[in-house]
Amino acid sequence: MNNKQSDKNSSADNVDEYLQTLGSEDARELRYYSQEQPFSSDEMTRLINEERLNKLLAQSDEFLSSLNGEIKDFDDEY
Structure with a gap:
């Protein structure tokens, strides 16, 4: 039971830390921009199926x- 209590405290600490991070404007901005992936025009041309797009x-x-x-x-009618 002592290990379970220790695990719960650890999880609660992690959740609290994560929630504090969510409130941070800098952290939100960092997560947003870290998801951006610039593609070159050559990459876009290779990735897009032009025939399917036209359909x-x-x-x-x-x-x-x-x-x-x-x-x-x-x-x-009306």
């Missing part, structure tokens, strides 16, 4: 066009 863009255009038509029909 998705065409689908979104079709969807928006259809939605726009539905909205116009709705406006005409």
Whole structure:
């Protein structure tokens, strides 16, 4: 039981320390910027599937066009 109590204290200490870190503006900023990963244009070109992207863009255009038509029909009815 003594080991369990020791573990609980340790966990509580860790949680308290983490919560204090969350409140720190500098720590939040550091976490935010540490997640950024700059990509060169060559890397982006290699990573993006241009054919798939074009298909998705065409689908979104079709969807928006259809939605726009539905909205116009709705406006005409009322």
